[in-house]
Amino acid sequence: MRAFFRSLSRPGAGGHHHALFRLAECVPFLIALVVLAIELSPAHVIYTGPLLVATPALAAVTMGPKGTLAAALCAVGVSIATATHNHAWGGQQVYTNFLALFLVSTASFMTSRTERTRRQNELNQVRRIAAAAQDVLLRPVPERLGPVRAASMYLAAETGAQIGGDLYEAVETRYGVRMIVGDVRGKGLPAVRAAAVVLGAFREAVHYEDELAEVINHCAAALERDAAAASADDAPGLLEGFVTALVVQVPEGPTVEVVNRGHPPPLLLRNGEVHALYPVSPLPPLGLEEFLDGTSGTTDSYVFERGDRLLLHTDGVIEARDGDNVFFALPEAMAELQDCTLEEFLEGLHAGLMRHTRGRLADDVALIVVDRAEHGDGEAAV
CATH class of the missing domain: 3.60.40.10 (PPM-type phosphatase domain)
Known part of the structure; x- marks a missing residue:
């Protein structure tokens, strides 16, 4: 019978939201790739440090602690590779970028971990409420x-x-x-x-x-x-x-x-x-x-x-x-x-x-x- 009335149903947008969310998760890693491409090209004179430092913070918005840590490690890897390729070791800017990246990564990881714990607690509460509702509605x-x-x-x-x-x-x-x-x-x-x-x-x-x-x-x-x-x-x-x-x-x-x-x-x-x-x-x-x-x-x-x-x-x-x-x-x-x-x-x-x-x-x-x-x-x- 549901098939008979299927034409009356409104299509949901859940699939589109899921795709956009997945795309947002890729943004920190795409930024890291862009920075790597710039630093390995003749345009390496462009200052890309702030872009790379931002990747862990962006990852913390859309991913959990593991995703944030992965983005931070990716950023560190790009920093090491570009500093080695451009012979920038010994310069103050390189170490300043590493320090900023460390601080932002630590703060982002802690924030993501705290947010994940909060969401898990909320989910557990919703499940307890749902279980109580089930006992009343569907005994x-x-x-x-x-x-x-x-x-x-x-x-x-x-x-x-x-x-x-x-x-x-x-x-x-x-x-x-x-x-x-x-x-x-x-x-x-x-x-x-x-x-x-x-x-x-x-x-x-x-x-x-x-x-x-x-x-x-x-x-x-x-x-x-x-x-x-x-x-x-x-x-x-x-x-x-x-x-x-x-x-x-x-x-x-x-x-x-x-x-x-x-x-x-x-x-x-x-x-x-x-x-x-x-x-x-x-x-x-x-x-x-x-x-x-x-x-x-x-x-x-x-x-x-x-x-x-x-x-x-x-x-x-x-x-x-x-x-x-x-x-x-x-x-x-x-x-x-x-x-x-x-x-x-x-x-x-x-x-x-x-x-x-x-x-x-x-x-x-x-x-x-x-x-x-x-x-x-x-x-x-x-």
């Missing part, structure tokens, strides 16, 4: 919920991140076990905010809405209210955004009910074969209610018996590609892991996904897997 599902055994996993694509734009939850209610999996368009704090809005609405609605379709409609209404508030406050929010999501209900009987709002369908593993539970009437994602054509949502029912395994996932799994641009074969991976426990099943999918992408996820991944169980099979209901 691991209980091992047993009413008629099912369950397990969950979340993988953030961004390096060092704990949470992103994918969401999941599973709650035991008087109607049965109700679950949600969703994917917010976009990244960063606005995506986390949208995920929090949808999860908050879901956790409230699952306990009092009789109809499963009304649960997801409650989530859509909350998303719309937050977008309106963000627009009024001119704050980063959900403007022009949407959330693909599906809600699932597993009652005591051998069925499962699904309302799908533009999300990849759940996958049912039965006797070694994987079946996609496609919606009878496709519906648009949350945030695009104008395309509902007056309907409030359709609930589809499927057989879900003891021994069956149901996987709810986001498109970060099925759209993951290898170096040859081949998508990850999720149904085949599920079939190979059919005899594993739920935890081993998710770990196996995780390992297969990392092998396929060589450890580089392009999108966040959220997974919930449930097995149909029976009371008295060795585990107490929660």
Whole structure:
């Protein structure tokens, strides 16, 4: 579904920023090369000392302590080479340049080291906050919920991140076990905010809405209210955004009910074969209610018996590609892991996904897997 709306996404400038940053890192060494070229040419009468002394200070701005030290050593090497080539040893200017280079290099190295420590402390604090936010937003599902055994996993694509734009939850209610999996368009704090809005609405609605379709409609209404508030406050929010999501209900009987709002369908593993539970009437994602054509949502029912395994996932799994641009074969991976426990099943999918992408996820991944169980099979209901 994300591919369907890909044309609506705005291209990011992260690649350009990365290239400019890499170019800035090369500036100190380019200056050293320019100084070397001048000193080895007939134009060596030009005084290049200040340029060479500036290289460690420039390196400290864009690189860490190691980069600053490398730039300083490069500058010293150029100074020695040019002084030897121009027979300048013994002159006061040469030793003055060396002294200035030593002082600037020492100060730049210390500054870079202090700045690196400060940034690391800030990063550690952000990670602690992200971990706390994850405990609130994306809590691991209980091992047993009413008629099912369950397990969950979340993988953030961004390096060092704990949470992103994918969401999941599973709650035991008087109607049965109700679950949600969703994917917010976009990244960063606005995506986390949208995920929090949808999860908050879901956790409230699952306990009092009789109809499963009304649960997801409650989530859509909350998303719309937050977008309106963000627009009024001119704050980063959900403007022009949407959330693909599906809600699932597993009652005591051998069925499962699904309302799908533009999300990849759940996958049912039965006797070694994987079946996609496609919606009878496709519906648009949350945030695009104008395309509902007056309907409030359709609930589809499927057989879900003891021994069956149901996987709810986001498109970060099925759209993951290898170096040859081949998508990850999720149904085949599920079939190979059919005899594993739920935890081993998710770990196996995780390992297969990392092998396929060589450890580089392009999108966040959220997974919930449930097995149909029976009371008295060795585990107490929660």
